Amino acid sequence: MTEPLLGDAVPAAAPGAGSNGIAASDRPVFELLDVEKRFAVSRPAGFLKREKRSLAALDGVRLTVRRGASIALVGESGSGKSTLLRVLLGLAEPSDGKALYFGQPVNEVRAQSRDFARSVAMIYQDARASLDPRMTVTALIAEPLLHFGLCGREAVGERVAALLSRVGLPAEIAERYPAALSGGQVRRVAIARALAAEPTVLIADEAVSGLDVSTQAQLLNLLRRLKREMGLTLLFITHDLGVASYLCEEIAIMYLGRIVETGPTDAVLSAPAHPYSRALRHAAPEFFAPITDPLEGEIPSPLDLPTGCRFASRCPRVEEDCLTAEPILAPIAPGRTVACRHPLDAEDHPALPQITASAPAAGSPAGGAGVSA
Amino acid sequence: MNAPDLVAAGDAAPLLAIEGLTLERGRSRILDGVSLTLGRGETLALVGESGAGKSTIAFALMGLIGKSEAKIAGRMRFDEVDDLASLDERGWGRLRGRRIAMVFQDAGAALDPCYTVGGQLVSVLRRQLGLGRAKARERALELLEGVGINDAEARLSAYPHELSGGMQQRVMVAIALACNPELLLADEPTSALDVTIQAQIIRLILTEIRARGASCVFVLHDLALASQSCDKIVVLYAGQVMEAGPSRGILERPRHPYTRLLKSCVLEIGTETLDPPEGGVPSYGDMPKGCRFATRCPNALSRCLAERPALAADGDRLIACFNPEPRP
């Protein structure tokens, strides 16, 4: 990779610098500039007393999504992935910092026109709940087609059939209701619906989790093929490093509301620089490897954040200076950044197999054309 | 059918031997002639996709499937008990929780939200082991410390919802281990947890059952995890055993086409291509009479659809297939 696509630690170009300078097409699709998202929570403080506290779900998040990039956003529960997603989609306004879409604040772009809604498509983790149970598959897929004026009513049937075959679903499914479909089929319908608007950016929230491995594999192959065929920019939220490495060229690892490491997926996974990334890497099940010493303890409550590095309480390499001030995301290698005072280097990874640079293989034969009864 | 015991061959009788277990719910045959054996101190993984019947086997072993719910045929021998399915509630009372215990998938749902962790643990100890109140509390404290809960004293008076998912699962393990069972059933104990916590819990279960010389049946969907945690593996598809034997042998060199395909779907870091079987599991009404995998099998012969291959010993393992991958 020649160009650092992601998380460049260079202070972002003055926000609102306007259109002079760079052409719009060179602008990153999404840019998060020190985004903070706080929620007010109240919790019991003695009998019938509650205290108001502010909970930072996102804290100084900086992320750049360039056109054509495929980025995996990885983290465990409580890491702030979902909040980040809501900020990106304009469903939540950042408490501080900026969320930009081609240089303009997401909220404004969303309010101005339908272009944003059309260009940025979303696949939910709970695909079944994201589909209106009282609509047939045809009606569900036709909705974005008609809403964005992509075809007339008379052409809907044809377009829906084309989309269904594109995601590997049989045509006879078109008149069914979501309740009558299997888990894998429902996900495919959700993908077809997302693609109906001919988006340029696809955002997926755990789109393949909770499925059987064969269904998951079918869907991953499908997504890989679609990304290639449609030139999609992909932002894939997942907790599974395997999924991240299969689909995405870049990775951003989150911990407790912060991005702790970014870079090319292969490089980060074969030689993680942040101790948390390494812990994640080791915790992923691997054939016949002995179960390694897991990370101790659990993710602390965002209400009681430690001073200094927020991973310090679980970090096996913690040193005194980690406890004083929070490390910032800084470059350590071309295209890679890490938020750690004592990052790991190559010698620290004798055990990890090096991953050969993987230009995503030219599609797999099965191609996810599976059809289930 | 006589299922040869592969790992503990020649040893004393296995702790658990299931022979031809068939379970029908209405017209759906959920388990179809499942056989397996488990020696003392062994760990076994039931793997397969949803609908394979993994959890059903665990629930049957725990006596949680009522006679009115499903028709059970076949035999489940456990130690000196000839057939678990024929036990009445009193017989189960002596086994369940004492000699056979279970860790459920969703600890948050399995723990009673109205009672404190200590209260639940103490009541199990008092009922099952007949300990006095003070003694039971002392033991409860030991157990919680044993499963790696810091500040166990304070946690005793916590309600389940005040604990994280990982902590809840630790409490479940503590409750399951309270009576030193000979057989622990762990039904997807970590699928609701984050990966770093998953590693903690699996290690905990393995350490604890090893320390007690107990056996464990894991229900898992993750083959890599099964290879890391279990001696033996039983691969199920739609209620039929496809392949069974030592986990290393089977997962390194799968010979049943289904095992091979299942393994090829496992996503590891750096996986380049995936080659999943097409389609999905047929519904019970559409199951072929013979091998249930025949409809999706790349090696299928014409007889596979009509005739059921017997689960037969072949080298280091048992395979039910007319056309398996050749022996290396």
Added chain:
Amino acid sequence: MAVGEASLDPSTVPAGKAAARAKKPRRKSLFLRRPFFSLALLVALGFVLCAVFAPFIAPYDPTAQSIEAMMAPPGPDHLLGTDSFGKDILSRIIFGARYALTIGIVAVLIGAGGGLVLGLAAGLSTGWLEWALMRLIDSILALPSLILAIAIIAILGQGVDKVILAVGISLVGPFSRTVRSDVLQVKTQLFIEAAHLMSIPRLTVIRRHILPNVFFPLLVQITVRISEAILVSSSLSFLGIGVTPPTPDWGLMIAEGRGFVSFAPWMSGMPGMALAILLVALAIVGDAVREEFDPKLKRAQ
């Protein structure tokens, strides 16, 4: 009726199974699966037919008095006997079905319409408006429907149209409460957020996604509550503040026969039985419709 459509609606058939069994004999029809429902539906339809074709079916004029046949017991001339004025009870019951069903159905439609508007408004509004609407619904609900209907009658006066209006208004409270809770439930569903993400205008989202998801549960409510409306209207007549004599209303007939129960029990008994049979039949039909429609019950299969 909604029932006929229910069985045609593909969403009621677990199609995963349906498709799998394409070559197998079709799933048993609704009527074979639910024999009680079929019977109840037949009975209810019987009452509807009676109501529609009353002039052709009834052997006598329901208001014709006859001195010769006063308080005649059930017999060949008067199958269900006559009342104290010699009016034929069977004919009065047949004509009474008209009033019972008209009042029941129209009142429920008024209640459902009002409930839909109020419930939607309460469910979709926020802030002080939501608070005000909720208090309004609460205050309607604070009184049982019968008491509320009596109060409204007291204001409006007696008569069939007034009864319909009173019963209808008394049902607005319960309807609006269920509609509001359905709206609140649907509003938080992911598919609503998905529509919002697609920048679909708010009104379109309400029309396309919220209304249908609220409407079908409402349809079930309507079938269930028809019997409640009939009961309340009959109670009003029984209390003598509903429909005025000599209208052949069942509640009124029961009230008229009350004084003669010891020696002419058929006078109250026959209309009472008709009322009971119709209410039970409607309850069974309503239950079946609910079970066939309810997506939660469906998913459990």
